[in-house]
Amino acid sequence: MKTAxxxxxxxxxxxxxAAALLKEGMAVTGLCRSVGNLPPGVSPLPCDLRDSNEVENAFKKVPQLDVLVNAAGLAYLSRLSDGDPRHWExxxxxxxxxxxxxxxxxxxxFPKTGGHILNLGSMSGHRVPPSGGFYASTKFAVRAISEALRSELKESGNRTRVSSLSPGxxxxxxxxxxxxxxxAELQATRESIDMLTPEAIAKTALHILTSPPEVEINDVLIRSSTQSV
Ligand SMILES: NC(=O)c1ccc[n+]([C@@H]2O[C@H](COP(=O)([O-])OP(=O)(O)OC[C@H]3O[C@@H](n4cnc5c(N)ncnc54)[C@H](OP(=O)(O)O)[C@@H]3O)[C@@H](O)[C@H]2O)c1
Known part of the structure; x- marks a missing residue:
């Protein structure tokens, strides 16, 4: 059984x-703070990702893995000129x-034959939305990190695949x-866009993670058919 x-x-x-990978027959561990909100069947791994020591200790409890999905993330519309630097941090x-x-x-x-890492990027890693500059910088960084890791691994002969998904x-x-x-801005956005569902993103994630071993899907841009930018 594969582990994620x-x-x-x-x-x-x-x-x-997590729910989609469980359905696919994988053993799934969920790392987060609110472990009570994990889908049924997901093993809890409580951890606050702001604390590096907690992250290191959490991984010590994980013996082996085939898939890592880095989906944790947060976004504040916090401007560089007058936003709150604690939000940027x-x-x-x-x-x-x-x-x-x-x-x-x-x-x-990961096994010697390689694992698979899927990073959640964003359309904000492809263009900078007004007032969302710092969040965008984190998602541009996710793109850079995904590509840097991908090329490091290829150079060292490691067959681990690195993919990213960039939703609107x-x-x-x-x-x-x-x-x-x-x-008012949230309401206007909701009225102008039929937003994507998390399940639609999960379907694409599943496609990426179940592709044949020789296929490495590097970045997928996925927007609602009603989102203009
Ligand atoms: N929603 C969108 O429109 C959108 C668009 C593009 C990209 N994305 C990206 O997609 C990813 C998932 O976003 P989402 O929309 O699903 O957000 P969400 O519903 O708010 O979920 C965020 C997740 O991140 C975890 N998290 C946040 N801070 C954490 C911390 N300090 N330690 C541990 N876990 C933490 C939360 O877990 P706990 O609170 O339980 O710790 C929660 O499970 C993010 O990387 C986001 O940037 C989202």
Whole structure:
């Protein structure tokens, strides 16, 4: 039986991917703080990704892995000119540093034949939305890290695959924080876009993770057919 560890499996996209991989017959571990919100059947691995020691200790409890999905992440619309630097710090810790740490520790637990890492990027890693500059910088970093790791692994003959998925708006609790204090903007966005569901993202994640071993899907941009940018 294949084993998968999914960060952020307690909500939104990570939760939908965890449910899809369980259905696929994998043994799934969910790393997050709110372990009570994991889908039934997912083994809990409590961890606050802002704390590097906690991440290292959590991985010590994971003997072996085939798949790592780095889905944990958060987004504040926090401007560089007048936003809250504590928001930038938290986004950087979880979206970039913890994603890199989890990838680092997962590599040592993959089989010799290679594992698979799937990173959640964003359309914000492909263009910079107004007021979302710092969040975008974390997602541009996810793209750079995914490509850097991919090429490092190829150079050393490691068959582990590195993929990323870059969604547009997906209807999850993340949007409440993203649009905090801007209810009219959230409402206008909801009215103008038929947002993607986490299940639609999970379907694409499953396609990526079940592709034949010689196929490495590197980045998939996925937007609602009603989202213009
Ligand atoms: N929703 C969108 O429109 C959208 C679009 C593009 C990309 N994305 C990306 O997709 C990924 C998933 O987002 P989502 O929309 O599914 O968000 P979500 O519903 O808010 O879920 C976020 C997940 O991240 C985990 N997390 C956050 N901070 C954490 C911490 N300090 N330690 C451990 N876990 C932490 C949360 O778990 P706990 O709170 O239980 O710890 C939760 O499971 C993110 O990387 C996001 O940037 C989302």
């Amino acid at each position: 560890l999914i960060t952020g499996a307690s909500s939104g996209i990570g939760k939908a991917i 938290e986004m950087w810790q979880v979206n970039v540093h913890a994603l890199s740490l989890c990838s680092h520790f997962a590599l040592a637990r 708006f997906v209807d999850t609790p993340l949007l409440d924080r993203y649009f905090a204090g801007r209810p």
